[in-house]
Amino acid sequence: MKKLNVGIVGYGFMGRAHSNAYRKVNHFFDLKFQPVLKAACARSADSAKAFAEKWGYESVESDWRKLVAREDIDLIDICTPNNTHAEIAIAAAKAGKMILCEKPLGLNAKEAEKMVAAVEKAKVPNMVWYNYRRCPAVVLAKQLIDEGKLGRIFHYRAKFLQDWTINPDLPQGGAGLWRLDVKAAGSGVTGDLLAHCIDTAMWLNGTIDNVNAMTETFVKERKHTLTGKVEKVGIDDACAFLARFTNGSLATFESTRYARGHKALYTFEINGEHASIFWDLHDLHRLQYFDHRDEGRVRGWRSIHVSDGDQPYMKNWWVPGLQIGYEHSFVHQVADFLQGLADDKPAKPDFKDGLATDYVTDAVLQSAKTGQWEKVKKVK
Numbered sequence: 001m002k003k004l005n006v007g008i009v010g011y012g013f014m015g016r017a018h019s020n021a022y023r024k025v026n027h028f029f030d031l032k033f034q035p036v037l038k039a040a041c042a043r044s045a046d047s048a049k050a051f052a053e054k055w056g057y058e059s060v061e062s063d064w065r066k067l068v069a070r071e072d073i074d075l076i077d078i079c080t081p082n083n084t085h086a087e088i089a090i091a092a093a094k095a096g097k098m099i100l101c102e103k104p105l106g107l108n109a110k111e112a113e114k115m116v117a118a119v120e121k122a123k124v125p126n127m128v129w130y131n132y133r134r135c136p137a138v139v140l141a142k143q144l145i146d147e148g149k150l151g152r153i154f155h156y157r158a159k160f161l162q163d164w165t166i167n168p169d170l171p172q173g174g175a176g177l178w179r180l181d182v183k184a185a186g187s188g189v190t191g192d193l194l195a196h197c198i199d200t201a202m203w204l205n206g207t208i209d210n211v212n213a214m215t216e217t218f219v220k221e222r223k224h225t226l227t228g229k230v231e232k233v234g235i236d237d238a239c240a241f242l243a244r245f246t247n248g249s250l251a252t253f254e255s256t257r258y259a260r261g262h263k264a265l266y267t268f269e270i271n272g273e274h275a276s277i278f279w280d281l282h283d284l285h286r287l288q289y290f291d292h293r294d295e296g297r298v299r300g301w302r303s304i305h306v307s308d309g310d311q312p313y314m315k316n317w318w319v320p321g322l323q324i325g326y327e328h329s330f331v332h333q334v335a336d337f338l339q340g341l342a343d344d345k346p347a348k349p350d351f352k353d354g355l356a357t358d359y360v361t362d363a364v365l366q367s368a369k370t371g372q373w374e375k376v377k378k379v380k
């Protein structure tokens, strides 16, 4: 097995999810490459050290520029707040490193365009961590659609609902709460949550042509953790938009952090001429499927427990009937990335796909401002 030295920047929730995936992947997948946890980087040397000790990274850096300059690093994994993605990724590309970047790719499409140009110029392998594409049930949905089981698609309906920012006393900014700070996050639920829905949607149902959106910021001011002052909130707390796909189907997307009772309820439903599909992140190992061609007497929604060896990724795990969960989507993403390297068939979503999603989120935010339908730019 060829060793691939990973340098990770950031140690939050995603730093843990990715590190766990690097550690597990070779135990469950037969691959030609093996990730080695070479260095962990964070601005605070103490935090980097504690993280490195916990996850088994061999060394520590407190300046990402030093990490990127290191000869012994093959791959830079970016798990930092959104406003740092572009600078780190562009420097990493210039240094000839492979790059795995957390979503959304850039703060906006303008940044993402520069990131795409940098990886294309340097010809370095690259990928964006839209992990939900790697849930076995979602891959099964993709297979059924690609096989034509649904026929012509009429509707796509996606939601991503949370409730963790309802408290007006919750501050914005700083570790854990940078998602509420527009300077660090770029946007609110649109870039954080709807970006997932859009990535999955375009993977399953093709490109989006036009969008019409509304957004709202329910809590207008919050104390900023870093300045200690009460500051205007610049992110969208909620967003709903209509979309027209290039294939003629109509869509609705909704996301909020104000849906009391919902923690990470990502759902999508697709209605086709012959069949429909429904998926729910809270029950992620199941795919709901309705096929109108079934015999009438027994026709109904099937709840497919996606855990059998002939279902996506499942032969690599336990025995039929025993399900897997959230963390495995990251393991699958690393496995596919490494397989792509071995086969010289780059895994997706790559930076270009990340840019395509940023074009949609930019159009959504623009439409929320203008109140008009906005055309979505397409990746060349």
Ligand code: SOE
Residues within 6 Å of the ligand: 162, 192, 193, 196, 264
């Ligand atoms: C926000 O709460 C968040 O952690 C997102 O940033 C992730 O991308 C999403 O998968 C779960 O929710």
